[in-house]
Amino acid sequence: MPLVRAIALVLRTDQYVSHTSALAVWGAPLPAGAVGGPVHVTTAGTGPVMRRSDVVGHRRRHGARVTDHGGIRVSEPSQAWSESVPLLSVHGSVAVADHLVRVGGSLTIDELSAAIVPGSHGNAIARAVLDLVRVGADSPMETWLRLAVVDAGFPEPQLQVEVFDRGGSFLARVDMAWPEYRIALEYDGAHHRERDRFEHDQRRDNGLAVNDWLVIHATRADVARPAVLFERLRQAFAVRRGVRRVA
Structure with missing residues (x-):
C-alpha cells in the first residue's frame, strides 16, 4: 500500500483514509477490481475535500469513527465496510462482512448494523447485505x-x-x-x-x-x-x- 502510506503523510487532522482503501489497510479481502487505483480520503466536517488525481475525495459531516492503524488515520472497520457497500457487489460486501465477523474476528453483526447511517447512499443495500452475513466463513x-x-x-x-x-x-x-x-x-x-x-x-x-x-x-x-x-x-x-x- 505505498500510495496509501504516501497520501497518509499529507492528510490534515480532519481527513482520513476511508472506504475500500481503509478496508485494505485493515486486511479485509477485496475483489481484484477494488485493490489499487486512487485512494479514498474523507474529510470530516466542513473543511475542503482533498482534490488530487490519485485521490477520490469524500465528505462526512457527522459521526466519523476514525482511529490510527499502523500510522495511518483510517476509518474504523465497521465504518469502512459501511462506506464501501456502494462500491462493491453484494457478494463482495458479504465476503468482507463475513471476514469481519468470523470466529475470532474483530466485530459483530450488530456492530456492522450500527455503522450504517440512516438515509445514507447505500443504506438499503447495506441492510440487505447484512441479512446475508453469517459467522463461520473462513474465506x-x-x-x-x-x-x-x-x-x-x-x-x-x-x-x-x-x-x-x-x-x-x-x-x-x-x-x-x-x-x-x-x-x-x-x-x-x-x-x-x-x-x-x-x-x-x-x-x-x-x-x-x-x-x-x-x-x-x-x-x-x-x-x-x-x-x-x-x-x-x-x-x-x-x-x-x-x-x-x-x-
Missing part, C-alpha cells in the same frame, strides 16, 4: 460457495459444523453442512494440495464416509462453472431425501 470463497448454493435453490447450510461418530468421538469440522441429511460441503483451496493437508483430508473423509456422511468438494474451478458441483449436490440430496436420517 471469501467459502462465502461465495454458501451464497451460490442458496441462490441455486438449496437449503441454507450450517457453517463450521462439528461432526461426531455414533460413539460421540470427534470426526471433523466441516466448512458447511446439512446435518439432518449427513451432507457436508467443503471448499478446497490451494493449501489442500499440500501433502500433509491432503493426507489429513483423506483420513478425515474416510472417517466421515464410514459414518454415513456424503462429502462434496468444491474448488476454485467451480466458481466459473458451478453446474457440475450443483448436480452432485442435487444427487446427494436426492439420495438422502429418499430415507431421511437424523444426525
Whole structure:
C-alpha cells in the first residue's frame, strides 16, 4: 500500500483514509477490481475535500469513527465496510462482512448494523447485505460457495459444523453442512494440495464416509462453472431425501 502510506503523510487532522482503501489497510479481502487505483480520503466536517488525481475525495459531516492503524488515520472497520457497500457487489460486501465477523474476528453483526447511517447512499443495500452475513466463513470463497448454493435453490447450510461418530468421538469440522441429511460441503483451496493437508483430508473423509456422511468438494474451478458441483449436490440430496436420517 505505498500510495496509501504516501497520501497518509499529507492528510490534515480532519481527513482520513476511508472506504475500500481503509478496508485494505485493515486486511479485509477485496475483489481484484477494488485493490489499487486512487485512494479514498474523507474529510470530516466542513473543511475542503482533498482534490488530487490519485485521490477520490469524500465528505462526512457527522459521526466519523476514525482511529490510527499502523500510522495511518483510517476509518474504523465497521465504518469502512459501511462506506464501501456502494462500491462493491453484494457478494463482495458479504465476503468482507463475513471476514469481519468470523470466529475470532474483530466485530459483530450488530456492530456492522450500527455503522450504517440512516438515509445514507447505500443504506438499503447495506441492510440487505447484512441479512446475508453469517459467522463461520473462513474465506471469501467459502462465502461465495454458501451464497451460490442458496441462490441455486438449496437449503441454507450450517457453517463450521462439528461432526461426531455414533460413539460421540470427534470426526471433523466441516466448512458447511446439512446435518439432518449427513451432507457436508467443503471448499478446497490451494493449501489442500499440500501433502500433509491432503493426507489429513483423506483420513478425515474416510472417517466421515464410514459414518454415513456424503462429502462434496468444491474448488476454485467451480466458481466459473458451478453446474457440475450443483448436480452432485442435487444427487446427494436426492439420495438422502429418499430415507431421511437424523444426525
